Amino acid sequence: MYEQPGRQVPSSQYVAPAPPRRKTGKTIAIVIAAVLLLCCCGGGAVLAVKPDVVSGFFKDIVEAVESNVANAKVGDCVNTFTAVENARVVDCTSAEAANRVVGVLADKTETEFNADSACNAYPTTEYVIWIGRKGGRGNVWCLEQIKK
Secondary structure: OOOOOOOOOOHHHOOOOOOOOOOHHHHHHHHHHHHHHHHHHHHHHHHHHOHHHHHHHHHHHHHHHHHEHHHOOOOOEEEOOOOHHHOEEEOOOOOOEEEEEEEEEEEEEHHHHHOOOOOOOOOOOOEEEEEEOOOOEEEEEEEEEOOO
16 A cells, blocks of 8 residues: 555544634623713713803703702792692792792602691691602692792
């Protein structure tokens, strides 16, 4: 039998190389980092060019939260309203101020609110607001009218 010169490798010992490992986790992390970097750069550019836009945006959010009647405390003033959704906290020196919070009763049911005795502890009460989940519990605000 005739052999070729050089080392011969039997075909049964041949092993295919393992496929390269995928690096999807690393790729996703790089993409997320790039998107966050672009957002930060874009936000920084907006802030540098128009700082009033950003500060005005946050000021509007804070004002909306602070003027929500659900955040009213004793002594706060409330505007004139025809529906609870329109009631909001206003500065007591403003022309809009019509009522003052004299009492806040936490964790009352709608039935307790409708009993007409919720604000008996506050004899100057003229208006009562209840904010809560229908059939659940909520808070009651006892309001007196501001005499001008």
